[in-house]
Each structure stands twice: as structure tokens, then as C-alpha cells.
Amino acid sequence: MNPAIAFSHWGRVGALALSALLFVGSQAQAQTDPLPSWNDGPAKQAIVAFVKDTTDQASPKFVPPAERIATFDQDGTLWVSHPMYTQVMYVLESVPALVKAKPELAKVAPFSTVLEILKGDRAAIAKLTMPDLEKLVAATSTGMSVETFQAEVKKWIAEARDSRWKKPYTELTYLPMQEVLKYLRANGYQTYIVTGGGQDFVRVYSEATYGIPPEQVVGTAGGTKYGYDKAGKPFLTKEPKLLLNDNNAGKPEGIHLMIGRRPHAAFGNSTGDRQMLEYTKAGDGARLSMLVLHDDAKREYAYGPAAGLPDTKIGTFTQALYDEAKKDGWVVISMKNDWKRIFAFE
Amino acid sequence: MNPAIAFSHWGRVGALALSALLFVGSQAQAQTDPLPSWNDGPAKQAIVAFVKDTTDQASPKFVPPAERIATFDQDGTLWVSHPMYTQVMYVLESVPALVKAKPELAKVAPFSTVLEILKGDRAAIAKLTMPDLEKLVAATSTGMSVETFQAEVKKWIAEARDSRWKKPYTELTYLPMQEVLKYLRANGYQTYIVTGGGQDFVRVYSEATYGIPPEQVVGTAGGTKYGYDKAGKPFLTKEPKLLLNDNNAGKPEGIHLMIGRRPHAAFGNSTGDRQMLEYTKAGDGARLSMLVLHDDAKREYAYGPAAGLPDTKIGTFTQALYDEAKKDGWVVISMKNDWKRIFAFE
Numbered sequence: 163m164n165p166a167i168a169f170s171h172w173g174r175v176g177a178l179a180l181s182a183l184l185f186v187g188s189q190a191q192a193q194t195d196p197l198p199s200w201n202d203g204p205a206k207q208a209i210v211a212f213v214k215d216t217t218d219q220a221s222p223k224f225v226p227p228a229e230r231i232a233t234f235d236q237d238g239t240l241w242v243s244h245p246m247y248t249q250v251m252y253v254l255e256s257v258p259a260l261v262k263a264k265p266e267l268a269k270v271a272p273f274s275t276v277l278e279i280l281k282g283d284r285a286a287i288a289k290l291t292m293p294d295l296e297k298l299v300a301a302t303s304t305g306m307s308v309e310t311f312q313a314e315v316k317k318w319i320a321e322a323r324d325s326r327w328k329k330p331y332t333e334l335t336y337l338p339m340q341e342v343l344k345y346l347r348a349n350g351y352q353t354y355i356v357t358g359g360g361q362d363f364v365r366v367y368s369e370a371t372y373g374i375p376p377e378q379v380v381g382t383a384g385g386t387k388y389g390y391d392k393a394g395k396p397f398l399t400k401e402p403k404l405l406l407n408d409n410n411a412g413k414p415e416g417i418h419l420m421i422g423r424r425p426h427a428a429f430g431n432s433t434g435d436r437q438m439l440e441y442t443k444a445g446d447g448a449r450l451s452m453l454v455l456h457d458d459a460k461r462e463y464a465y466g467p468a469a470g471l472p473d474t475k476i477g478t479f480t481q482a483l484y485d486e487a488k489k490d491g492w493v494v495i496s497m498k499n500d501w502k503r504i505f506a507f508e
Numbered sequence: 509m510n511p512a513i514a515f516s517h518w519g520r521v522g523a524l525a526l527s528a529l530l531f532v533g534s535q536a537q538a539q540t541d542p543l544p545s546w547n548d549g550p551a552k553q554a555i556v557a558f559v560k561d562t563t564d565q566a567s568p569k570f571v572p573p574a575e576r577i578a579t580f581d582q583d584g585t586l587w588v589s590h591p592m593y594t595q596v597m598y599v600l601e602s603v604p605a606l607v608k609a610k611p612e613l614a615k616v617a618p619f620s621t622v623l624e625i626l627k628g629d630r631a632a633i634a635k636l637t638m639p640d641l642e643k644l645v646a647a648t649s650t651g652m653s654v655e656t657f658q659a660e661v662k663k664w665i666a667e668a669r670d671s672r673w674k675k676p677y678t679e680l681t682y683l684p685m686q687e688v689l690k691y692l693r694a695n696g697y698q699t700y701i702v703t704g705g706g707q708d709f710v711r712v713y714s715e716a717t718y719g720i721p722p723e724q725v726v727g728t729a730g731g732t733k734y735g736y737d738k739a740g741k742p743f744l745t746k747e748p749k750l751l752l753n754d755n756n757a758g759k760p761e762g763i764h765l766m767i768g769r770r771p772h773a774a775f776g777n778s779t780g781d782r783q784m785l786e787y788t789k790a791g792d793g794a795r796l797s798m799l800v801l802h803d804d805a806k807r808e809y810a811y812g813p814a815a816g817l818p819d820t821k822i823g824t825f826t827q828a829l830y831d832e833a834k835k836d837g838w839v840v841i842s843m844k845n846d847w848k849r850i851f852a853f854e
Contacts, residue, residue, distance in 0.1 A: 228721055308764060352723075365768045375574055376768035377698075386764050388757035388783055396786045398764050405751060405765065411734035418654060418732050418744050419751065420766060422711045422722035437734055440742045 196345040199338040199503040205452070205495045209342060212450040216426060217349045223448035227350040231425045233380075233417060233438060234343070236357040236364060238431040238477035239454050240372065242324070242334040244463040246287055246476065249359045250295070251331075252318055254279060254287070256302040272298055284325065288475075299360075300402040307397045308362065308386060315366040329507065332371045337508075338501045339429070339454075343372055346427070354425075356417060357381040358409035358434050362400065380420040382408045413438035426450065432477040439492055451492040455479060458498040461508075542691040544848075545684040551798070551846040554839045555688060558796040562772060563695050569794035573696040577771045579726075579763060579784060580689070582703040582710060584777040584823035585800050586718060588670070588680040590809040592633055592822065595705045596641070597677075598664055600625060600633070602648040618644055630671065634821075645706075646748040653743045654708065654732060661712040675853065678717045683854075684847045685775070685800075689718055692773070700771075702763060703727040704755035704780050708746065726766040728754045759784035772796065778823040785838055797838040801825060804844040807854075 200206040215223035216230065237243035257276040260267060267273040272294035279286045290298075303311060324331055343353050355374055357364055361381030368374040385403040390396050408416040414437050417425065427450040428435070428442035439451035456465050456479070465474035468484035487494050497504065546552040561569035562576065583589035603622040606613060613619040618640035625632045636644075649657060670677055689699050701720055703710055707727030714720045731749040736742050754762040760783050763771065773796040774781070774788035785797035802811050802825070811820035814830035833840050843850065 228715070231723075361765075361768070369574070377577075377766070379768065383765055386761050388760050388787070396760070396783065396790050398760060398787075414734050414742070414744060415732050419707075419729055420723070422707070422725065437742065441734070441744075444742050 196348070197338065197341045199341055199501060201500055201502050203500050205493055205500040208450065208452070208493045209345070212427060212448060213345065213349050216448045225426055225448065229423060229426065230346075230349070230351040231354065231421060231423050232346050232351045232427040233354045233356040233421075233425040233429070233442070234339070235413075235430040235432075235435045235438070236355050236359055238456065239429050239435070240335055240339050240343075240355070241331065242462065243477050244456075244465070244474070245284075245325070247359065248324075248331045249363050250287070251322065251324075252315065252363065253295070253298045253302050255318065255322065256314070257298065260301055267301075273301075303360065303363070304384060304400040304402040307399055309397070311362060311400055312366050315363055319367050327505075327507075332367055333507055334505065335371060336454075336501070337503055337506050340372070340506075342429070343374070347373070351427070352378060354378045354380060354417075354421060356408065356413050356428075356438060358407075358412075360384075361406075361408070380408060380416045382406060382412075409434045411437045414441035417441070428452070429454070431456065432479050433483055434477075436483055436486070439487075440490070443490055443492060451487075451490070452495055453479065453483070453487055453492060454495045454497060455484075457496055458501075458504070461504050462497060542694070543684065543687045545687055545850075547846055547848050549846055551839055551841045554796065554798070555691070558773060558794060559691065559695050562794045571772055571794065575769060575772065576692075576695070576697040577700065577767060577769050578692050578697045578773040579700045579702040579767075579771040579775070579788070580685070581759075581776040581778075581781045581784070582701050582705055584802065585775050585781070586681055586685050586689075586701070587677065588808065589823050590802075590811070590820070591630075591671070593705065594670075594677045595709050596633070597668065597670075598661065598709065599641070599644050599648050601664065601668065602660070603644065606647055613647075619647075649706065649709070650730060650746040650748040653745055655743070657708060657746055658712050661709055665713050673851075673853075678713055679853055680851065681717060682800075682847070683849055683852050686718070686852075688775070689720070693719070697773070698724060700724045700726060700763075700767060702754065702759050702774075702784060704753075704758075706730075707752075707754070726754060726762045728752060728758075755780045757783045760787035763787070774798070775800070777802065778825050779829055780823075782829055782832070785833075786836070789836055789838065797833075797836070798841055799825065799829070799833055799838060800841045801830075801843060803842055804847075804850070807850050808843060 197206055197209065215221045216225040218224060234240055237247050254276050257273055258280065261273060261277065268277065272290060275290065276298065319332060322331060323329060324334060327334065346353055353374055355364060355368060359381050361379055361383040364381050365376035365379045368376060368379050383406045385401045385405050386398040387401050388396060388398055406412060406416050406419065413435065424445045425442045426448060428438050429452045430439055431454040443449050443451040455469065456463050457469065457471055458464060464471050466479050467473040468479045468481045484494065543552055543555065561567045562571040564570060580586055583593050600622050603619055607619060614623065618636060621636065622644065665678060668677060669675060670680060673680065692699055699720055701710060701714060705727050707725055707729040710727050711722035711725045714722060714725050729752045731747045731751050732744040733747050734742060734744055752758060752762050752765065759781065770791045771788045772794065774784050775798045776785055777800040789795045789797040801815065802809050803815065803817055804810060810817050812825050813819040814825045814827045830840065
């Protein structure tokens with residue numbers, strides 16, 4: 163059959179049936195809750211209202227698809243960051259292999275301290291200073307090709323287990339936030355991770371874990387150096403040179419550097435996200451700034467010190483940040499009250 | 509009419525007509541030349557073969573859609589860069605406004621030199637040293653908010669005219685390369701600009717000019733500084749601090765920083781693109797590295813010094829680069845022979 167003839171003959175009928183199909187489709191979509199792990203409340207309502215307003219062409223708050231940018235902190239916002247940031251665990255657990263290759267390090271601090279910690283005294287992590295950590299990051303995460311680093315992180319991410327749930331870290335992502343990522347993407351938003359963690363580290367698992375491709379991960383970034391191997395093949399070596407400290411003011415600065423547009427929505431959970439949320443909210447039109455408050459000691463962790471919760475050095479959410487959120491119209495998400503379900507494995 | 513009933517009744521017929529429509533559509537597409545401004549020859553054939561190979565699931569060279577990254581140098585590759593880079597013209601033509609605001613600069617070099625150049629002695633641009641240019645860039649492109657800079661560039665780009673064709677610079681893009689951008693995007697490729705020019709400068713017009721959004725522009729980048737105005741509203745100030753010199757080895761380093769994936773195709777025209785093309789070609793599977801050779805003095809410009817063409821300091825294409833291209837299987841595009849038409853306005 164000549165397809166052109168088939169088309170002219172059946173065209174109108176086909177168009178009718180197709181529009182009916184699309185109509186059925188949109189009806190079905192409208193009836194499905196895009197955020198089933200959220201309890202009804204101001205947080206869920208704020209997200210749904212933001213998406214409806216910014217995607218409705220008749221709304222004064224409509225945002226053209228090209229400008230739909232949403233940014234997410236990772237640690238404590240998309241996945242668990244207590245008792246310690248996952249990447250710090252990677253750095254610590256990479257030390258034994260390092261010591262095996264260079265046995266002389268076994269007796270040198272901070273490597274010797276890490277070996278003690280790994281023998282069982284996990285609480286001793288708190289004794290490591292920032293310069294200690296920087297030295298450990300440089301030793302475990304620079305001086306190799308970007309491909310070698312990627313392969314090592316990929317292997318660790320597949321094998322490592324957290325201390326409480328005994329699960330791969332990539333299973334400790336928050337189901338309600340996974341739903342927000344998907345809901346925003348289904349409505350034309352580009353979802354970016356904007357993390358204080360290492361950009362090269364997060365990029366290894368971001369696509370499989372969050373559906374976020376490497377090019378949409380902004381993080382703390384070191385320099386690389388272009389060179390050639392003995393066969394003349396070019397490669398990039400990771401250098402211990404800080405290019406972007408993607409925390410605090412570094413977050414909006416990193417967003418400008420890597421994305422070049424102000425987000426319409428931003429999600430965080432700690433003082434390190436303050437400037438990103440301020441910068442987002444300061445834009446014209448509809449802007450959504452949200453903070454996850456960890457107030458659920460039973461199902462996850464409880465820390466602040468905002469709202470009278472216990473103080474912490476990991477993902478600190480101060481009362482000043484809480485007050486700024488209330489004053490400037492950001493929305494605070496209560497893990498305990500707003501999240502029906504926290505993990506997919508529950 | 510109940511749409512569900514309509515669907516069940518007309519479903520089979522609708523599906524038939526729809527598949528006929530799709531068949532007609534793909535027939536029509538196959539018959540349309542995606543690169544009409546290219547003459548048939550090895551360059552055009554290399555591009556078409558690359559796209560066919562990497563998008564055919566049955567081909568051993570198939571590239572999954574998520575990994576389809578193509579990078580393009582801008583100056584001399586996507587638009588005219590002679591007799592002088594467009595951004596340098598922006599910097600020079602911004603000096604009078606600067607002098608008006610700070611009259612004391614009128615007698616201070618290099619500002620005084622620029623005023624002389626703008627009075628008519630355009631050739632005197634060559635007298636400006638690199639430190640002169642750096643000083644001029646700092647004075648005209650930093651110390652203001654990112655929004656102020658964007659507004660100033662936007663205004664200039666709309667009003668400025670080049671010296672030869674008397675056209676807006678954004679009309680001096682190469683039609684054959686615009687076709688390559690569209691052809692790659694139609695086949696699932698993300699197209700990035702990777703330019704030695706200023707990232708913030710190019711981002712202002714990249715979407716309207718090339719269909720490339722700001723977040724897909726990698727360029728030489730300075731730092732920004734987060735702060736607050738008197739009303740407490742946050743903003744970013746452009747700082748005279750170089751974060752990424754996106755030229756030579758800085759191109760693959762910038763690609764890793766900003767994209768995090770190795771391109772499958774890369775296009776350049778000068779020694780500043782060498783490392784990007786090497787890095788692209790060194791990847792596994794199908795990789796396309798191409799160089800535009802400006803050998804058409806009549807329709808555009810002729811410079812090398814490769815292939816016996818006149819030497820130049822703007823977009824130098826050395827014989828060594830030409831030899832490396834031939835040796836490593838890169839494809840050299842002859843403007844004269846491969847491009848049927850150069851500009852859309854012709």
C-alpha cells in the first residue's frame with residue numbers, strides 16, 4: 163500500500179483517535195499524585211503550586227521551558243549525610259589501599275589515625291582536622307587520571323555499605339526528593355545537583371542514582387592537567403588545586419560559572435545552602451526555596467540546632483537560617499511531618 | 509462523545525494511519541539533505557557517516573543518546589574572527605563610555621591608544637600587548653554585576669557592525685556550521701561551544717545565534733563574588749580573577765570541569781583547539797575531529813600559515829597542526845572547496 167494514499171484516506175480518523183488517546187492520557191496523568199511519599203501539607207502544596215504556576219502559559223508566573231532550572235544540594239537534601247558525609251567515608255576507606263601501595267604511610271598521621279578509625283573507633287573521625295581531611299583527599303583523590311578516579315569510586319560505591327542500614331549509600335536517597343526530581347523533570351525543568359561535595363565524585367553515580375547526568379552536577383572542583391602517556395595518548399590528571407569551593411557563597415558563584423542562569427527552584431538543608439537559596443529567591447517571578455529539616459530521629463536523624471534539635475557539625479541548620487527562611491518566604495520541609503515515607507526500601 | 513469509547517472504536521484504524529504518517533515522515537526526512545550548504549566531498553561525507561554510525565543501534569559504533577556530546581570552538585569555527593576577534597572589538601568599543609565616566613583615563617595608556625584606534629587607525633590594534641588587553645578586559649568586563657555586563661553586551665551585539673560586511677556580528681556565522689549544529693541536535697547530540705572567548709560574553713547571544721543555551725557554553729571564565737546591595741538583595745560581581753583559561757590544554761580541562769564527559773565530535777580551526785581535538789579523537793569508538801581551514805580570500809579570509817596560506821596571529825593554523833590532523837585521521841574542512849555557501853545573507 164502506498165503510505166501517502168493510506169494517510170490521505172485515514173488521516174482525519176487517525177487524528178481523531180490520536181487526540182482521544184492524548185485526552186485519555188492527560189486525564190490519567192492529572193489523577194496520579196506526582197508526590198505520593200509526601201503528606202498533604204504546606205511543603206507539598208508549595209511544590210505543586212510552583213510547578214502549576216510556572217508551567218501554565220496563562221499564569222503571570224509562567225516560566226519558559228529554557229529557563230526552568232532547579233538546583234539541589236546533595237548531602238542531607240537528596241541522601242543521608244549522618245553520621246558522616248559519604249565522600250569522607252570514601253576517602254577514609256581508600257586509605258588502606260594507599261598504605262598498601264606506600265607502606266611508609268602506615269606510621270604517618272593522618273593516615274595512621276585513619277587506620278585506627280577503620281579498626282573500629284569510628285567516633286574518632288571527629289578528631290580529624292580540616293587540614294587532615296584536605297591531606298587525605300589530596301592523597302586519595304588526586305594524582306591519578308580522571309578515568310582511574312572514576313573507576314575507583316564506581317567500585318567503592320557498588321561495594322560500600324553504611325553503618326546503620328547496611329545498605330549501599332546510593333539506596334539512602336530520600337524517596338520524596340526523588341519524586342520532586344522526577345516531577346520537575348516531567349514538567350520541563352533541568353535538575354542540577356549543586357553540592358559542597360566533589361564534583362568528580364558525585365558525577366560517577368548521579369545518573370544511575372538521581373537521573374542527573376554528569377554535566378548537571380556542580381560541585382567542589384579541583385583542577386586537572388592535560389598530558390600524554392608514553393604512547394602519546396592524551397589524558398587528564400586530577401590535581402590538588404582547588405578551582406571552586408562549592409559551598410556557602412561558592413554555590414551561587416558555582417551556579418553562575420557552570421550553569422549561567424539563576425535557578426527558579428533550589429533545595430538545601432544547611433547553612434552551606436543559604437546563599438544558593440537567597441540567590442534563587444531574589445530572582446523575578448516565581449521562585450521556590452526549600453530547606454529539609456532533619457527532625458526525625460526515629461526514621462532518620464534529628465539535628466539542627468534550629469527548632470531545639472540537637473546541634474551538629476554535619477549539615478548544620480541554625481536557628482538563624484530557620485528565621486531567615488520564615489522571614490523570606492522559603493519553605494521548611496519537616497522530615498517527620500511532611501514525608502510519609504523516607505526510603506524506597508522501607 | 510466519551511473519549512475512551514472513541515479510542516476503543518477507532519484505535520486500530522488510528523494506529524494504522526499514525527504509522528503511515530510516521531513512515532511518510534521518515535521518508536521525507538531521508539530525502540532532505542541535512543547539510544545543503546556543503547559540497548559533496550570528504551568533509552561532508554565524514555560528518556554524515558559519523559552521524560549515521562553513532563545513531564544506528566545496529567552499528568558497532570553506536571553511541572547512547574546520553575553520551576552524544578559535540579563541542580565547537582567559536583571564533584573562526586562558527587563565525588568570522590578576522591580581522592579581529594569580536595570580543596576584542598567589544599572591549600575596544602566599550603572604552604569611550606568608560607572614559608566618559610572616568611575622564612582621567614583619556615590620557616592614560618592603553619585607554620588613550622584605544623581612543624586613537626577608534627578614531628580610524630584600526631590597524632593600530634596590533635600594537636596592543638597582551639597585558640594591555642588584559643587591563644582593558646578588566647576595566648570593561650569586571651567590577652559590575654553579571655546582569656549589568658549581560659545588558660551591556662546585549663546592547664552592543666544588537667548595535668555593532670563589522671568593518672567589511674557592515675552586518676551585526678551575529679550574522680557572520682557560517683551557515684554550513686549552523687547546519688552541522690542542527691543536524692547533530694536533530695540526532696540527539698548536545699552541542700556545546702568551547703571557546704577561548706569569555707564565557708559570560710558568548711552566553712549572552714549563544715541561544716539566539718546558535719540555538720545553544722548558556723549552560724552549554726564553556727569559555728574563558730573569571731570568578732564572581734557574592735554580595736548584597738543596600739536593600740539586602742544578593743548579587744554577583746564579576747571579578748578580575750581568572751578561573752579557567754579555555755584555550756589549548758585549557759579546552760579539554762574546561763570540558764572536564766564543565767561537562768565531565770569526553771566529546772564524540774569536536775570542531776576547531778586553530779592551534780588553540782589542538783588539545784580538544786586530540787582529547788576527542790583519543791576516546792573509544794567513533795570520534796570525529798574536524799578543523800576549518802580558512803582558504804577562501806574571496807568569500808571570507810585566507811590564513812594559515814598551513815598549506816602555504818598567509819600567516820596570522822588571529823586563529824593561527826600551523827603546518828604542524830595540519831600534519832597532525834592528517835596523521836591522526838582528523839578531517840580538514842576547506843572553506844573554499846567544501847562550503848557551497850558561507851553566510852545566510854549571501
